[in-house]
Amino acid sequence: MTLATTVASCLVCDTEFEVREDWEKGEITECGSCGQEHEVVEKSAAGIRLDLAPEVEEDWGE
Template identity: 40%
Template sequence: MVDCIECGADVSLYDDIEAGEILDCGTCGVELEVLNVDPTELDTAPELQQDWGE
């Protein structure tokens, strides 16, 4: 488990988690991106930007 960087709640990690995966905080709902696995480092997930077909 790690702490959510937004609300401080515990976020569960599964055994085979990899860098780049997106997790949801069950308490505040923020999306978190796994930056590093050992030690576990999280950051807020980047917002998806609209692709206007360019």
């Protein structure tokens, strides 16, 4: 079974990488070249829009 993919460009280094079309809003992917994480922020018939993933701060259980 082959999963459908679309091509996205890294927002930091412009390297193109594949994003699975079945991903939903909020999922995180990583650029294979620079390691920058991207978040799926919108999914429509026109394609998938990415933004830089938010930095996750440590949760100290407070």
